[in-house]
Amino acid sequence: MTGEPASLKPIHPEAVPAAIEKAEHYRLLNEPGPAESICRDVIRIEPDHQRALVILLLSLTDQFGRPGRSRVNEARALVDRLAEDYDKAYYQGLICERLARAELRRGGPSAEPAAHNWLREAMDWYQKAESLKPAGNDDAILRWNACVRLLRDRALGPRAEDRHEPPIE
Numbered sequence: 573m574t575g576e577p578a579s580l581k582p583i584h585p586e587a588v589p590a591a592i593e594k595a596e597h598y599r600l601l602n603e604p605g606p607a608e609s610i611c612r613d614v615i616r617i618e619p620d621h622q623r624a625l626v627i628l629l630l631s632l633t634d635q636f637g638r639p640g641r642s643r644v645n646e647a648r649a650l651v652d653r654l655a656e657d658y659d660k661a662y663y664q665g666l667i668c669e670r671l672a673r674a675e676l677r678r679g680g681p682s683a684e685p686a687a688h689n690w691l692r693e694a695m696d697w698y699q700k701a702e703s704l705k706p707a708g709n710d711d712a713i714l715r716w717n718a719c720v721r722l723l724r725d726r727a728l729g730p731r732a733e734d735r736h737e738p739p740i741e
Contacts, residue, residue: 583613588621595627604634622659625650629663637674644671658704662712665697669719676726688728691719 583591591610598607611628614621629650632643644667651663672690675683698719701712722728 580613580616582617585617588614588618588624592621592623592627595624595631599627599631599634602634604631607631608635620653620655622655625653626659626663629667633667633670636670637677656704658701658706658709661697661701661704662715665694665701665712665715668694668697669715672719672722684726684728685730687726688723688730691723691728695719 591614595607595610595614598604598610608628608631611624611631614624615628618624629647632647632650635643647667648664651660651667654660654663668690672687672694675687675690695716698712698716702716705712
């Protein structure tokens with residue numbers, strides 16, 4: 573094949589369950605690119621497939637901090653397509669938490685204050701998700717606790733100019 577790029581081929585609807593399983597498998601192997609591709613194929617034929625939207629969102633956040641285009645806007649747009657309010661709040665929190673972790677991996681003078689701000693925003697979303705949670709689902713609490721531990725263990729705080737000091741009278 574030379575010249576023009578090849579066209580995408582649609583998958584068959586009966587292949588969707590196996591494709592979703594394969595996408596999850598690739599994510600577990602820390603290969604978000606193939607997982608992302610598979611989810612895009614599923615969403616192409618089933619645009620509202622909730623599991624495919626979630627795996628795609630997770631695959632995009634797995635790539636935060638890697639070279640290439642930013643995936644944040646696309647991940648946030650996928651959250652808007654989720655059906656449940658709990659899922660929307662939970663995954664907004666997860667996006668923020670993963671942005672914080674990407675900042676810490678990146679390093680540099682602004683990384684820790686930026687990570688602090690992202691973690692605080694994640695915790696706000698997890699708090700909202702907790703109020704919407706289905707019975708027996710403490711995932712938002714588990715993520716909240718992970719954020720608290722990261723803030724505490726790394727002693728993360730806002731930039732000095734972001735700290736609000738009471739005026740001296």
